[in-house]
Amino acid sequence: DAGITQSPRYKITETGRQVTLMCHQTWSHSYMFWYRQDLGHGLRLIYYSAAADITDKGEVPDGYVVSRSKTENFPLTLESATRSQTSVYFCATRDRFREQYFGPGTRLTVT
Amino acid sequence: EDQVTQSPEALRLQEGESSSLNCSYTVSGLRGLFWYRQDPGKGPEFLFTLYSAGEEKEKERLKATLTKKESFLHITAPKPEDSATYLCAVRESGGSNYKLTFGKGTLLTVNP
Numbered sequence: 306d307a308g309i310t311q312s313p314r315y316k317i318t319e320t321g322r323q324v325t326l327m328c329h330q331t332w333s334h335s336y337m338f339w340y341r342q343d344l345g346h347g348l349r350l351i352y353y354s355a356a357a358d359i360t361d362k363g364e365v366p367d368g369y370v371v372s373r374s375k376t377e378n379f380p381l382t383l384e385s386a387t388r389s390q391t392s393v394y395f396c397a398t399r400d401r402f403r404e405q406y407f408g409p410g411t412r413l414t415v416t
Numbered sequence: 417e418d419q420v421t422q423s424p425e426a427l428r429l430q431e432g433e434s435s436s437l438n439c440s441y442t443v444s445g446l447r448g449l450f451w452y453r454q455d456p457g458k459g460p461e462f463l464f465t466l467y468s469a470g471e472e473k474e475k476e477r478l479k480a481t482l483t484k485k486e487s488f489l490h491i492t493a494p495k496p497e498d499s500a501t502y503l504c505a506v507r508e509s510g511g512s513n514y515k516l517t518f519g520k521g522t523l524l525t526v527n528p
Contacts, residue, residue: 408459
């Protein structure tokens with residue numbers, strides 16, 4: 306039972322490039338989330354999705370795009386990467402008890 | 417002003433030396449307080465949810481308690497494998513039922 310998987314685990318990209326981070330869950334949870342984790346800020350919500358084809362902005366959505374065509378997948382796209390988007394990105398789902406479970410993370414470096 | 421403040425930022429203990437981590441919050445109404453453990457290079461791992469003042473939950477050497485303004489994570493006779501960053505998060509009443517506000521965490525190191 307893999308739960309939540311994220312890919313890639315590590316990514317280095319250049320400023321201005323588009324990059325997509327993938328998130329896949331095997332639980333069929335309705336809610337999925339994208340967070341970024343930075344020193345001094347803790348975990349901050351980027352986007353969330355309540356179900357397939359339903360997405361909404363979180364605390365820090367600028368520069369990011371999401372989609373959710375299938376319940377199990379929730380990709381996060383940086384349309385034109387900037388150095389300030391260097392971070393560790395976590396995908397999470399929420400179960401019926403409203404507890405969130407996190408994936409292993411993607412460490413993104415923008416040079 | 418941060419809504420969720422964790423202290424201390426870092427704590428170093430000897431194996432067997434019990435202690436507590438603090439999470440204080442300033443949200444107007446609490447719909448849940450969550451504790452997570454995060455190991456280096458990994459995602460946060462869910463530990464506990466507390467909903468009302470006076471509630472307590474235990475798991476192995478960890479016990480979480482909740483008052484109206486703060487939560488404590490008590491670690492009894494810790495072992496080196498308890499070393500991790502412990503995160504606290506709150507869900508506020510009146511807001512969206514998905515939104516969690518996280519503290520910055522306490523880095524716990526337990527020396528053998």
